[in-house]
Every structure is written in structure tokens, then in C-alpha cells.
Amino acid sequence: MNPTDLRDAIPALDGTTYMNTGASGPSPTRVVEAVEECVERHEYDAPAEEGMYSCAFGVFDETRETLAGHFGVDASEIALTQSTTDGINRVAAALDWEPGDTVVRTDLEHSSGILPWKRLKRHGVEVEVVETEEGRLDMDAMADAVQDAKLVCMSSLTWTHGTRLPVEEVSEIAHDAGALVLADAVQSPGQMPLDLSEWGADFAAGAGHKWLLGPFGAGFVHVSPGAEDLLEPAHIGYRSVEDPNAEEYAYEPGAHRLEVGTVSPAPYAGLAEAIRTIEDVGYDAIQRRIENLTDRLKVGIADAESARLLSPREYESGLVTFAVDDPNPEAFVEELADDGIQIRALPYPENAVRASIHVFNTEDDVDELAGYL
Numbered sequence: 001m002n003p004t005d006l007r008d009a010i011p012a013l014d015g016t017t018y019m020n021t022g023a024s025g026p027s028p029t030r031v032v033e034a035v036e037e038c039v040e041r042h043e044y045d046a047p048a049e050e051g052m053y054s055c056a057f058g059v060f061d062e063t064r065e066t067l068a069g070h071f072g073v074d075a076s077e078i079a080l081t082q083s084t085t086d087g088i089n090r091v092a093a094a095l096d097w098e099p100g101d102t103v104v105r106t107d108l109e110h111s112s113g114i115l116p117w118k119r120l121k122r123h124g125v126e127v128e129v130v131e132t133e134e135g136r137l138d139m140d141a142m143a144d145a146v147q148d149a150k151l152v153c154m155s156s157l158t159w160t161h162g163t164r165l166p167v168e169e170v171s172e173i174a175h176d177a178g179a180l181v182l183a184d185a186v187q188s189p190g191q192m193p194l195d196l197s198e199w200g201a202d203f204a205a206g207a208g209h210k211w212l213l214g215p216f217g218a219g220f221v222h223v224s225p226g227a228e229d230l231l232e233p234a235h236i237g238y239r240s241v242e243d244p245n246a247e248e249y250a251y252e253p254g255a256h257r258l259e260v261g262t263v264s265p266a267p268y269a270g271l272a273e274a275i276r277t278i279e280d281v282g283y284d285a286i287q288r289r290i291e292n293l294t295d296r297l298k299v300g301i302a303d304a305e306s307a308r309l310l311s312p313r314e315y316e317s318g319l320v321t322f323a324v325d326d327p328n329p330e331a332f333v334e335e336l337a338d339d340g341i342q343i344r345a346l347p348y349p350e351n352a353v354r355a356s357i358h359v360f361n362t363e364d365d366v367d368e369l370a371g372y373l
Contacts, residue, residue: 001280003289007360010213017341017365022159022187022319022356025213031274035215038269059265059272066272067220070279072195074225076254080268081219084186085112087205088153090221090258091182092116093234099124101150104142104179106165107131108158112205113184117153135161135312142170149179156199157187160346160354162311162319171200180230185222186210190274191290191318191358193283202227208267211318211358214274217267223255237261286359291315293357293366300370307373310349318357321346324373329353341369 007013012026038059046055060080068075081087093116103117107129117127128149130141135158146152152174156167171181181201188194190211196204204222208214223231233251237260238244241251251257278286297320301309306325326332329345333353336343346352355369 001277003281003285003359006277006281007362010360013360015340017368019355019357019361019365019369020342020344021211021213021358022162022354023344024209024216025190025211025358027213027215027270027274028277030277031214031270034273035266035270038266039264042265056262056265059269060259063218063268063272066275070189070194070275071197071222073197073222074254076256077196077223077225079221079223079255079258080263081205081207081221081258082217082263082267083112083209083219084110084184084205084207087207087219087221087258088112088182088184089116090233090235091203091205091231092120094231094258095151095180096230096232097123097125097150100126102126102128102148103151103153104128104130104145104149105153106137106155106158108135108160109153109155110159110184110186113153113155132158134310135163137165137170139166139169139173143173146170146174146177146179149174149177151180151182153182153184155184155187156194156204157317157319159187159319160348160352161321162317162354164316167199167201171202175200180227187317187319190278190286192287196222197224200224202230208271208274212271212274212278213358215267215270217264218271221255221258223258225254228254228257231257233257233260235260281359289359289361290318290357293361293363294318294320296363297355297357297366297370300366301373304370304373310352319354320357321349321352321354322373323349323351324353326351336369336372341372343369 009028010026046052064075064078067078130145174181183201183204185204185206202224207219209216239259241249301307301322308323310321333345343355
């Protein structure tokens with residue numbers, strides 16, 4: 001499948017110039033069909049055949065295997081969740097916290113990497129924020145911060161600037177200091193290859209509804225081998241344990257202990273199909289096209305009188321953030337939406353808006369946006 005084939009397979013693109021994949025990506029027809037087929041099989045056929053639970057468990061197993069293959073890890077290291085926020089919260093709630101424990105995060109985390117730690121403050125957990133500059137992490141400041149930390153929470157890719165943060169390097173520093181690492185990985189899969197075993201993070205959370213172009217409601221947590229021993233989940237159910245009918249329960253080995261109970265298998269069928277779709281296009285083609293298109297957009301921003309590039313000039317990701325000469329960037333975004341162009345405003349930096357360029361976008365898409373600047 002080439003980028004043009006993918007674009008033709010996404011119905012939402014018939015009516016809009018879509019450049020907001022960093023928030024959520026429009027699904028190709030084959031992904032939606034996989035969701036629909038799963039619902040029909042589960043509700044129409046499974047009751048009279050293998051059973052509805054067996055049918056659902058088969059989908060869960062297949063999706064874990066698909067995720068594991070995509071990320072270079074073992075399926076036992078993957079827990080299925082509903083979203084990135086859900087995954088981060090499951091890990092946060094499963095760790096053993098004591099008054100005085102410290103969580104370190106960057107100042108560019110999404111709310112999913114901020115709110116769970118705010119909640120823990122009521123239990124005496126402290127939060128230290130490491131400041132960044134133009135989307136870059138000060139490694140000396142991070143090294144100082146992790147010395148007395150229990151956990152570091154950081155994004156692999158900043159949602160504000162589109163910069164790549166050094167998860168592997170931070171993991172090494174944190175582990176040397178005795179701290180754990182939880183990575184928010186949601187902006188990476190689908191636009192760049194990712195081997196989670198190379199990061200060295202203890203936990204990584206993500207979801208399929210952004211760059212992977214999957215449906216809402218299907219996320220994942222990767223738990224590095226051995227790190228599951230540190231998790232005592234806040235919620236427990238028949239999917240968390242080896243035998244739900246045993247007098248004394250024993251958690252499922254690996255990451256599966258973070259799963260709980262009955263959920264629809266349909267979003268996970270869609271996620272597995274979305275990953276197969278991305279793999280059919282191939283990351284070489286995806287990265288090459290995103291790099292070329294983001295470069296074209298950045299040239300357009302540089303030539304504009306009413307915009308200023310905030311993301312790095314050199315390619316790092318498909319997220320391109322720029323400041324507009326408008327004290328109300330939301331109004332600018334709404335104006336574009338009225339003309340069929342979808343981007344988003346950001347709460348920070350000041351006057352910032354963000355375009356997300358994916359493999360299905362075209363030079364015409366980029367030029368159309370640049371024409372408004």
C-alpha cells in the first residue's frame with residue numbers, strides 16, 4: 001500500500017484537509033470494517049459457536065501479539081487498556097507509594113502525565129517538574145532531579161513542539177539512581193518505528209487512535225520483564241488473575257495483571273488492523289513523506305509574515321507548532337475549520353497552533369495551510 005492508496009481509503013479526507021492526527025487520526029475503511037466485523041461475529045455468531053467470551057479473548061490475544069510484534073517485545077509484556085491516560089493511571093495506581101516519594105516529570109507533559117501525580121499529592125507524594133527550553137530537555141537538570149525520585153514520567157515526543165525526548169538516556173540515568181521510568185509513547189507509533197525494548201523504560205503507555213489511525217477505546221501498556229513485580233493493581237477482576245475461582249488469587253504473569261474485566265473486543269480488532277495497515281505502508285515511506293511535507297510547511301511558515309516556527313527547523317516528527325500573529329489562536333483555528341482545514345490550538349506556548357502532518361497528507365494540503373499565514 002502506498003500513501004495515495006491509504007489516502008483514498010480514508011473517507012474523512014473526502015471532505016476536509018486533515019492535519020490534526022496528533023489529536024486523533026481518521027481511520028481507513030479496512031479498520032472500521034474490522035471493528036464492524038468483530039461486533040457482528042461477537043454478537044451474531046459467537047453465542048452459537050465458540051462463545052462470546054472465547055471470541056473476545058481470541059481478539060485480545062491477537063491484538064497483544066500484533067502490538068508485541070510491532071514494538072519488538074513479547075506479548076506477555078503488553079496489557080490492553082482504553083487509552084494512554086487509562087494506562088498511565090493503571091500504573092500510577094498499582095505502585096506502592098509512601099509519603100515523601102517523588103515523581104519527576106517535564107514541564108511539557110500532556111494532562112495524562114500531570115493529573116495522576118497531582119492526585120497522589122494528597123497521599124504525601126511530591127512532584128518535581130524539570131523545565132525544558134524550546135522542547136529540549138536539560139539533561140543535567142534531569143540527572144539532578146532523579147537522584148531522590150521514585151518515578152520519572154516523560155513523553156517520548158512532546159505534544160507541544162514535536163521534539164523527541166531521550167527516553168533511553170533518561171532511563172539509564174534514572175535506573176542508576178534507583179528510579180523507575182514511565183514513558184508516554186502515544187505520539188510515536190504510526191509515524192516512526194519503535195522498539196520498546198531499546199528504550200529501557202519500565203513502563204510505556206500509548207493508544208491507537210492517533211498516528212496509528214485506529215479507533216477510540218484501544219490502548220496499551222508495555223511492562224518491562226520483572227517490572228510487573230512492582231505492581232499491585234488498584235482494580236482486580238477475572239482478567240487480572242490466573243484463576244478467578246481459586247481460594248487465594250494469583251495475578252496473571254507479566255503485564256496482563258493490569259487488565260480487569262469485560263470490555264468490547266471491537267476496538268482492539270480495529271487497533272490490530274490499524275497496525276497492519278501502517279505496516280503495509282511501511283515506516284520508510286511514512287517517515288520520508290512526513291519529513292518532506294513538514295519541511296515544505298516549515299518553509300511556508302518561514303516565508304509568512306504572520307507566523308513564527310516554534311518546532312525545530314530540522315525534521316523530528318510530523319508535529320509542526322507555530323505561533324500566529326493573533327492573540328486568539330482558537331479563532332484562527334476556527335477560521336481554518338470553517339474553510340475545511342483541521343489543525344488545533346495549544347494552551348502553550350503563547351499564541352501557538354499545531355499542524356500534524358501524516359503520510360496521507362499531500363503537498364496541496366500543506367500549501368493550502370501555508371496560504372493562510
